[in-house]
Amino acid sequence: MKKRIMFVDDEPKILDGLRRMLRPMRKEWDVSFAENGPAALELMEQEHFDVVISDMRMPGMDGAALLTEVKKRSPDTIRIVLSGQSDRETIFRSVGPAHQFMSKPCDAEKIKKLVSRAYGLRDLVNSDTLKRLVSQVGTLPSLPHLYTEIVNELQSADPSIKRVGEIIEKDVGMSVKILQLVNSAFFGLRDHVNSPSQAANLLGLDIVRSLVLMVHVFTELEDFRIPNFRIQSVYNHSLAVGACAQSIARFQRAEKTICHDASTAGFLHDSGKLILAVNLPDEYGKTIAISRNEKIPIWEAEKKVFHTTHAEVGAHLLGLWGLPNSIVAAVAFHHNPEMSLDIQFSSLTAVHTANVFAFEHQGKNEEEDILPKINYEYLSELGLDHCVSQWREACKEICQGSIK
Numbered sequence: 001m002k003k004r005i006m007f008v009d010d011e012p013k014i015l016d017g018l019r020r021m022l023r024p025m026r027k028e029w030d031v032s033f034a035e036n037g038p039a040a041l042e043l044m045e046q047e048h049f050d051v052v053i054s055d056m057r058m059p060g061m062d063g064a065a066l067l068t069e070v071k072k073r074s075p076d077t078i079r080i081v082l083s084g085q086s087d088r089e090t091i092f093r094s095v096g097p098a099h100q101f102m103s104k105p106c107d108a109e110k111i112k113k114l115v116s117r118a119y120g121l122r123d124l125v126n127s128d129t130l131k132r133l134v135s136q137v138g139t140l141p142s143l144p145h146l147y148t149e150i151v152n153e154l155q156s157a158d159p160s161i162k163r164v165g166e167i168i169e170k171d172v173g174m175s176v177k178i179l180q181l182v183n184s185a186f187f188g189l190r191d192h193v194n195s196p197s198q199a200a201n202l203l204g205l206d207i208v209r210s211l212v213l214m215v216h217v218f219t220e221l222e223d224f225r226i227p228n229f230r231i232q233s234v235y236n237h238s239l240a241v242g243a244c245a246q247s248i249a250r251f252q253r254a255e256k257t258i259c260h261d262a263s264t265a266g267f268l269h270d271s272g273k274l275i276l277a278v279n280l281p282d283e284y285g286k287t288i289a290i291s292r293n294e295k296i297p298i299w300e301a302e303k304k305v306f307h308t309t310h311a312e313v314g315a316h317l318l319g320l321w322g323l324p325n326s327i328v329a330a331v332a333f334h335h336n337p338e339m340s341l342d343i344q345f346s347s348l349t350a351v352h353t354a355n356v357f358a359f360e361h362q363g364k365n366e367e368e369d370i371l372p373k374i375n376y377e378y379l380s381e382l383g384l385d386h387c388v389s390q391w392r393e394a395c396k397e398i399c400q401g402s403i404k
């Protein structure tokens with residue numbers, strides 16, 4: 001079936017350009033155009049759109065307001081912002097989760113890639129196999145209430161670190177764990193941190209917010225015992241991958257949003273493992289045995305047993321939680337970054353490589369006997385293969401901070 005795509009831009013010239021540029025896509029896409037937000041919403045009342053691509057700066061209703069409305073009226077519509085690079089931070093703050101960003105000028109090829117990437121990811125994390133599997137799994141970890149409260153505070157007109165600290169302190173168990181983590185060598189802080197707001201001050205609110213998610217997932221599942229599987233090792237590994245991914249993104253001088261996404265995706269990249277191992281322990285035990293006997297990586301063994309992988313299960317969960325596509329993609333493709341259609345450095349690049357470095361520096365986990373490898377072909381397509389040794393070095397010290 002043809003995909004229905006709508007472009008919204010207040011400049012008729014831009015719409016004309018897009019119309020010409022996208023003519024070759026006629027067989028695959030049904031494209032509509034609107035000159036402002038209200039006109040776009042009117043069109044949406046008449047038919048369902050699979051993708052809405054909107055300019056950011058428009059008189060009256062701007063792109064953020066329009067896409068927020070699109071999300072409300074048609075949550076499964078993929079929302080893409082097409083705008084000047086400088087707007088990026090504002091967009092991520094105001095539009096909320098599950099959308100993509102594309103900077104002007106763009107060509108048909110770029111638009112095509114982005115749309116198919118958004119689709120590929122959506123199909124992957126919502127596949128029938130995954131849905132069937134998840135229905136077998138009793139319960140999935142919930143999105144913690146605390147996280148929603150923090151996000152609300154951060155999206156308020158005047159976000160305050162002190163108030164975020166107070167929100168976390170209400171949950172004593174969470175506070176203790178967050179403080180234990182931020183005082184570990186992973187974060188390289190010289191002073192001892194005594195309160196969540198001090199942690200947020202030193203590390204940034206986004207890191208603390210991501211740590212809340214990670215701690216929550218592991219705490220919900222920590223009491224389970226599975227042979228050849230230690231939740232603590234996955235915890236340690238995840239922490240290392242989150243911290244390393246962020247440091248790689250910083251090393252690349254990536255935008256703030258990419259750095260934050262890299263740490264969140266890193267902290268949560270293997271959460272699918274916990275979901276599978278805790279809920280289906282016999283099958284997971286079998287998976288570990290297959291990986292060892294056949295000397296294949298754990299995710300290949302998972303495919304044989306579950307017809308999906310921990311990467312996809314984790315991405316599915318984060319998708320359900322409404323985390324941004326960039327984070328969902330970084331988790332979904334952390335073992336196969338070439339599937340992402342990345343065209344430049346992204347949080348996925350950081351998580352893919354950080355996952356390998358964490359194992360190199362920390363050693364094997366009980367369940368991962370065959371270690372992952374860096375996909376040099378993917379990196380060389382991005383023109384980044386020469387960076388590997390510097391990234392590895394940047395991660396070395398972080399990984400020595402393991403919590404026992």
Ligand SMILES: [Fe+2]
Pocket residue numbers: 269270310311334335
């Ligand atoms: Fe993994």
Ligand SMILES: [Fe+2]
Pocket residue numbers: 237241269270355
């Ligand atoms: Fe991993």
